[in-house]
Amino acid sequence: MPGLFKWGGRKEDEPRPAPAAAVPPPAPEPSNTSKVLPKVLSALAGQPSPVLMDLGPVVGANISFFGDRLACKFYVEDFFAEVEQHARAGTRDQLGAIFATRLKYPAGSIDGILCWDLFDFLDRAAGYALASRLVPLVRKGGILYGFFGQKAGEISQYTRYIVDTDDSFRLRTSPATPMPRTVHVNRDLNKMFDGLAVTESVLLKNSSRETLFRKL
Amino acid sequence: MNIGKSVIIKGELSGSEDLTIEGQVDGKIELKQNILTIGPNGKIKASVFAKAVVVQGEVHGNITATERVDIRDNGSVDGDLSAPRVAIADGAHFRGSIDMQKGGMKPTEVKPTGTTTSPSTPSPVATPAAAAVSAGR
Numbered sequence: 001m002p003g004l005f006k007w008g009g010r011k012e013d014e015p016r017p018a019p020a021a022a023v024p025p026p027a028p029e030p031s032n033t034s035k036v037l038p039k040v041l042s043a044l045a046g047q048p049s050p051v052l053m054d055l056g057p058v059v060g061a062n063i064s065f066f067g068d069r070l071a072c073k074f075y076v077e078d079f080f081a082e083v084e085q086h087a088r089a090g091t092r093d094q095l096g097a098i099f100a101t102r103l104k105y106p107a108g109s110i111d112g113i114l115c116w117d118l119f120d121f122l123d124r125a126a127g128y129a130l131a132s133r134l135v136p137l138v139r140k141g142g143i144l145y146g147f148f149g150q151k152a153g154e155i156s157q158y159t160r161y162i163v164d165t166d167d168s169f170r171l172r173t174s175p176a177t178p179m180p181r182t183v184h185v186n187r188d189l190n191k192m193f194d195g196l197a198v199t200e201s202v203l204l205k206n207s208s209r210e211t212l213f214r215k216l
Numbered sequence: 217m218n219i220g221k222s223v224i225i226k227g228e229l230s231g232s233e234d235l236t237i238e239g240q241v242d243g244k245i246e247l248k249q250n251i252l253t254i255g256p257n258g259k260i261k262a263s264v265f266a267k268a269v270v271v272q273g274e275v276h277g278n279i280t281a282t283e284r285v286d287i288r289d290n291g292s293v294d295g296d297l298s299a300p301r302v303a304i305a306d307g308a309h310f311r312g313s314i315d316m317q318k319g320g321m322k323p324t325e326v327k328p329t330g331t332t333t334s335p336s337t338p339s340p341v342a343t344p345a346a347a348a349v350s351a352g353r
Contacts, residue, residue: 058311060287060304067302067316074314081311 029162029170036145036200036210038167040112043143043214044070050111053137055079055118057160065163072111077102079130080158083121087177095122096129108139115146116161117208119192120181127182131192135215144196144213148184151207155181221257229262238273248282256290269299271308278312 044050052066053075066072079099086092113134119127138144147161156178162170189198189211196213203209219225223239230246237245238255245252245264252266258273268283271291279285281299292309302314 058304058308060306060308063302063304063314067314071316073316076310076312076314078311 029172031164031168031170032204033168034210035167035202036212037163037169039200039212040143040145041069041166043141043212044072044112046141047111049073051075051109052112052114053077053105053110054114056114056116057081059160059162061162061164069166075105075110079118080121083118084158084177087121087179092123092126092179095126099126099130099133103133103137105137107136110137111139111142113138113142113144115144117147117149117159119146119184120149120155121176121179123182124188127184128192135193135195138196138215140215142215144193145211146213147204147208147210148189149181149208150183150185150203151181152183153181154178254291 044052047070050070050072052070052072054062055077057078057080058076063074066074079102082095082098083092086095115134119130122130134144149155156176157173158176160172160174162172164170184192186198186201193213195215197216198211199214200212201209202211217231217233217235219235219237219239219241221238225239225241226243228244228246229235229241232247232249234251234253235247236253236255237258237260239257240259240261242261245260245262245266247266249267251268251270252264253270254260254273254275256272260273260275260277262275262277264275264277264279264281266279266281269279269281269285271279271285271287271293273291275291275293276295278296279293279298281297283299284301284303285297285299286302287293287304287308287310289305289307291305294309294311296313296315297310298315300316302316304310
């Protein structure tokens with residue numbers, strides 16, 4: 001009964017099944033120590049229930065982190081979605097007009113704005129348009145936190161900043177439609193965010209400047 | 217209790233048992249003592265009040281939960297969340313505000329001024345195109 005032992009097995013003339021597609025391992029997420037983040041937290045901790053606005057995509061871990069630390073209210077705007085949409089359509093120059101129709105919050109109603117590296121993805125005009133909308137929203141004593149790339153070139157990935165502890169975050173990347181990075185030097189930043197003062201500015205290994213602004 | 221894929225409800229939905237929605241609901245949902253699950257095929261345009269809300273599908277509207285809101289991978293919410301605990305998975309889309317009332321503290325009420333899509337959704341609401349792009353990030 002030679003065939004008996006072949007039950008359930010593959011027939012010799014049957015094609016071999018294709019091997020399962022290998023799942024690429026997740027990209028490493030190195031942890032970065034931040035000297036500025038503790039100052040962001042201490043500035044916000046002074047308020048009983050601060051109101052935070054996040055211009056990036058929602059990151060569940062950050063909501064939990066800031067919620068636990070500060071019992072804050074969060075507004076998630078996710079402007080990167082607009083950036084990607086317009087980069088794909090080749091209409092990045094229209095982003096400035098979009099900022100004019102969003103962010104309809106009362107002046108002085110926001111304690112902290114988390115920009116992450118959004119301004120790297122905006123051309124100069126859109127950057128100025130957004131900054132001019134943001135500055136009036138920050139209450140006196142409130143902060144704006146961002147990362148500003150200092151090396152010109154093409155950006156082909158977005159970065160999510162995942163806050164792990166009071167002084168460290170991880171970077172998680174995802175693909176982006178390639179676009180040129182807009183470099184804002186300190187003089188540009190001072191002009192763009194007229195009304196806010198740079199209180200901390202640290203150059204990171206990746207040539208990005210981690211910056212904390214404050215409305216004095 | 218399950219509301220199937222082909223069911224469309226327009227109006228107010230309330231009850232006292234856990235509910236899973238795979239269909240479409242436009243209006244208001246109230247399950248104050250129970251768990252509401254919006255399944256992967258569920259499409260909700262409503263204000264939602266429940267003990268706990270799990271979102272695997274799409275919600276346009278505000279969600280208030282007395283215990284928790286859980287937006288799972290591929291879940292999408294455009295609206296405001298109010299719950300003591302909020303969990304948002306990687307890959308989920310969210311745009312709106314999150315209010316986690318810790319220990320009875322009431323955060324300062326800040327409402328965007330100007331045009332909004334409806335009186336019950338004070339935050340700026342995403343365009344569908346923006347939401348779709350965001351989900352792919």
